[in-house]
Amino acid sequence: MVDRLANQVDKEARDLAVLRAVVAEGPIGIVRLSDRTDLPEHKVRYSLRMLENDGLVQPTPSGAVPADDIEDQVAAIDDGIDRLIDRIRSMQDVL
Numbered sequence: 001m002v003d004r005l006a007n008q009v010d011k012e013a014r015d016l017a018v019l020r021a022v023v024a025e026g027p028i029g030i031v032r033l034s035d036r037t038d039l040p041e042h043k044v045r046y047s048l049r050m051l052e053n054d055g056l057v058q059p060t061p062s063g064a065v066p067a068d069d070i071e072d073q074v075a076a077i078d079d080g081i082d083r084l085i086d087r088i089r090s091m092q093d094v095l
Helices: 002-025 030-037 041-053 069-092
Strands: 057-060 063-066
Touching: 002 030, 002 041, 002 063, 002 069, 030 041, 030 063, 041 057, 041 063
Parallel strands: none
Antiparallel strands: 057 063
């Protein structure tokens, strides 16, 4: 159970690393994202697809760019992470 959760957290961390690079340098393509994040291109491609599905980035002919409302969405992500931390701490109390 913990390994499954750790794997999911690792995947989300990769997505956030890609998002951080897109926000900082967009428009940016897969090869440059791979260089900036030290992730293989196939993982960058997957993260971009997930970020696009979540409405956080948009593809353009020049590369990925952040969504227009990225500041609000990042704030919501931060709040969500704080809530998850609280939930995980409460799970420790149960055990």
